[in-house]
Amino acid sequence: MNNLLAVDAKGLHKNFGSVQAVRGIDLQVAPGEVVAFLGPNGAGKTTTIDMILGLSQPGKGTVSVYGGTPRQAIARGQVAAVMQTGGLLKDITVKESVQLTAAMFDSPRPVVEVLERAGIAELADRRVEKCSGGQQQRLRFAMALVSDPGLMILDEPTTGMDVTGRRDFWQAIRQDAHRGRTVVFATHYLEEADSYADRVVLVRKGRIVADGTAAQIKNLASGRTVRAALSHDDPRLALLPEVDSVEHDGARVTIRTRESDAVLRFLLTETDAHDLEVTANNLEDAFVALTSDEAEDIASLPETAAEPRTESEARA
Numbered sequence: 001m002n003n004l005l006a007v008d009a010k011g012l013h014k015n016f017g018s019v020q021a022v023r024g025i026d027l028q029v030a031p032g033e034v035v036a037f038l039g040p041n042g043a044g045k046t047t048t049i050d051m052i053l054g055l056s057q058p059g060k061g062t063v064s065v066y067g068g069t070p071r072q073a074i075a076r077g078q079v080a081a082v083m084q085t086g087g088l089l090k091d092i093t094v095k096e097s098v099q100l101t102a103a104m105f106d107s108p109r110p111v112v113e114v115l116e117r118a119g120i121a122e123l124a125d126r127r128v129e130k131c132s133g134g135q136q137q138r139l140r141f142a143m144a145l146v147s148d149p150g151l152m153i154l155d156e157p158t159t160g161m162d163v164t165g166r167r168d169f170w171q172a173i174r175q176d177a178h179r180g181r182t183v184v185f186a187t188h189y190l191e192e193a194d195s196y197a198d199r200v201v202l203v204r205k206g207r208i209v210a211d212g213t214a215a216q217i218k219n220l221a222s223g224r225t226v227r228a229a230l231s232h233d234d235p236r237l238a239l240l241p242e243v244d245s246v247e248h249d250g251a252r253v254t255i256r257t258r259e260s261d262a263v264l265r266f267l268l269t270e271t272d273a274h275d276l277e278v279t280a281n282n283l284e285d286a287f288v289a290l291t292s293d294e295a296e297d298i299a300s301l302p303e304t305a306a307e308p309r310t311e312s313e314a315r316a
């Protein structure tokens, strides 16, 4: 994995005046990966994506896309983006928009084909200004498909869409991704990352705080709390590898853990604990906790970087 990486970003920093928008992001994306860049408002997702696309320059750090600069990759048609807003001319039709984009490339995909892929063939003659927000996003997607890019970058593409619109949009993306296209998308919807990404990169305040499969991130985010009555403080609890934190409060102890079974076993066999209670943390609450101001950095999960998808694993 060297210059074959779809994205190789190293030590990215970006400040806007006194705002440190990105504070040291390293991101390697292998061809065929579908990566969600997940984080709350202001985490630095768009700023990072802008640097990957060459729309802004890092204050520090480097970005290469397929071994070249972002601008070279865009000019070669290797990367295309679907951004949240902009990029559309309101007075022309859907089909004309795609035709204009196609005129920029030597061997574009046929216009009719990309309109179908994006699910807007029946809107071909509609003026852009008459299209709904979701339809305009599909048009941006169609325009991004024209160069048949190896890497597609989507910046919160479904913001403002209703549930059906989001589902239909992702279905269109998935249907097109069957050839193992690399996809990097920014989102703050946990369920989008969960449903559509092989790998989830969780960002908070300009840094990556976790990097793994959706299941691993969910595991991190969805620990359990064990409460029990205990006659005295037991310092061994805090030393258990499965334990994240221990709080003693009089005769009760509260233990946060990712593996409640191991903790329960210890309490029942090694201590006089009784009146045990286990509660699962709410996933959304836990996600907020992972990315909140108070949250400490969580170690990334090194083995989790998903392998490039094979043809057979690729989504239909």
Ligand SMILES: Nc1ncnc2c1ncn2[C@@H]1O[C@H](COP(=O)(O)OP(=O)(O)OP(=O)(O)O)[C@@H](O)[C@H]1O
Binding pocket: 016, 019, 020, 021, 039, 040, 041, 042, 043, 044, 045, 046, 047, 048, 156, 188
């Ligand atoms: N052009 C700019 N000038 C000043 N500050 C900026 C600029 N662009 C971004 N920021 C600030 O940088 C930080 C990161 O913003 P960014 O847009 O990258 O976050 P994001 O994760 O994409 O958020 P959202 O989910 O709300 O789109 C925020 O504090 C934002 O206010």
